[in-house]
Amino acid sequence: MKKFYDFIFLASLLLGGTAWCHAQFTGVAATSAPGLNVRHPLTTDQVVLFPPQQDMTIFPNDxxxxxxxxxxxxxxxxxxxxxxxxxxxxxxxxxxxxxxxxxxxxxxxxxxxxxxxxxxxxxxxxxxxxMPDHVVTLVGAIGKTLPLVGQRRLLDVLSLAGGLPETASTVIKIDRPGLAEPIYVDLGNDPSTSVASNIPIFPGDVITTGNVGAFYVVGAVLASGTHVLSGSRPITVSMAIASAGGTSEIASRNDSVLVRTTGNTRTVVPLHLKDIQEGKAADPVLQANDIILVPTSVLRSIFRPSNATVLVSLAVSMAALLR
The missing domain is CATH 3.30.1950.10 (wza like domain)
Structure with a gap:
């Protein structure tokens, strides 16, 4: 009888393939990562956001x-x-x-x-x-230099530049001559609130519009690959899994991980997909270059319908050999 169980174990290894191998990650150990989804603080000083009306500034080459x-x-x-x-x-x-x-x-x-x-x-x-140098410069997702005479608003300038691309972040950075710190505003995707971030823009300002980037879903999902983040709405883990077609029948959902790289540090965060999808656990918002890894369950892989016939045939053949 021992030979029979040894044979079944060997067959499971062959059928499971690489499911027994766990991905190796460098960087810090797995953590709950309380810093996930922390965004750069927005500028709230109204004097900085909406400075008093002022005369035109004289630039070199004027x-x-x-x-x-x-x-x-x-x-x-x-x-x-x-x-x-x-x-x-x-x-x-x-x-x-x-x-x-x-x-x-x-x-x-x-x-x-x-x-x-x-x-x-x-x-x-x-x-x-x-006034040849009275311009505003846009870098990042939008790369343009536009003439700017007098005072204009942020939405005016973005509109003249062709508008924000779908993949651009709604968080805008403005570097202004004379200010020690950059200005950060979030236009969001609600027109009723974006007016509060429609700040005056002056010649010499440099407006940075960041690309949101992409995320990756790999492993036991129906459509593993690269997916583009949206700048106008957050993408959560459960939404990412849905965009990948959902998990496959051999997925080990509660052993999934989120791999996030910040600088030279890679953080691995455990994801209990079943709890997340049932609303029992937090649904993290993804950032650029995040990787969601859904591993394969060895037992599910062995006993899925496509392998059941093979296992039965092996068992019958082994039983005949042991008679």
Whole structure:
């Protein structure tokens, strides 16, 4: 009888194939990973998000016209702002106006003219006649440079750039000259709330729109492979399994894992798919490059209908040999 059981064990190994092999992962050990799905904190300071209306800022390469009201002889000059922000005024010399608003530049030039003894109570008027570098730059999922004269809103700029791609994140990063930290806003997918994130955009701003990326479902599912994340709605583990056609009849659902790579660290999180799909456990939201691995159950693989006939035939043949 022992020979019979040894034969059945050998047959199960042959039929189970690689189901006995467990994937090896580098990085930290399996964990409940409380840090899953933590997003970058959004900017909440309303002064940063919606700064007071301000004059146009003077950029390098701008061409400015300067005049002084009510003086004789008349004082008129046209200068191009150098890369270091300077202009050279006749009689008055070099003055730095790059990065100043028009009003601030007028006041600075007036003080300089008075300090030089050229005019008393000078009323300076400055006009920008050319502004080649008054642009907003979009990088990431959208790669464009757009001219920006005056103040526009974020949705205006994105619309001019062709709109957000389906695979782009709704979390937008804005790097603004003069601010130490980037601005983060989430446009979301609800028009009634996205207006709160429709912040003013200024020349010199750099808008980063990130690609959400893809996730992978492998193992005992009906359609294993690569799936694209959506920027407008979250994709959870149960939704990912559904997009892969569901688990196969030989799946070991409660032995599944989520593999997430952050930098050089790979984290393996156990997934109890049965509990998740029945609403008894949390349904994690996926991030780019996540891998869901659904292993094969050896017993399910051995005793699935397609193998049952083979097992019966083997058992009958073995029983005949042992008579």
């Amino acid at each position: 061409v400015v016209g300067i005049s002084v009201f009510g003086v004789t002889p008349s004082y008129l000059d046209t200068e191009r702002v150098s890369l270091d922000g300077n202009i050279h005024l006749p009689l008055a010399g070099i003055v730095s106006i790059g990065g100043l608003t028009i009003t601030a530049a007028e006041q600075k030039i007036a003080r300089l003219l008075e300090d030089q003894g050229l005019f008393h109570d000078a009323q300076v008027n400055l006009v920008i006649s050319e």
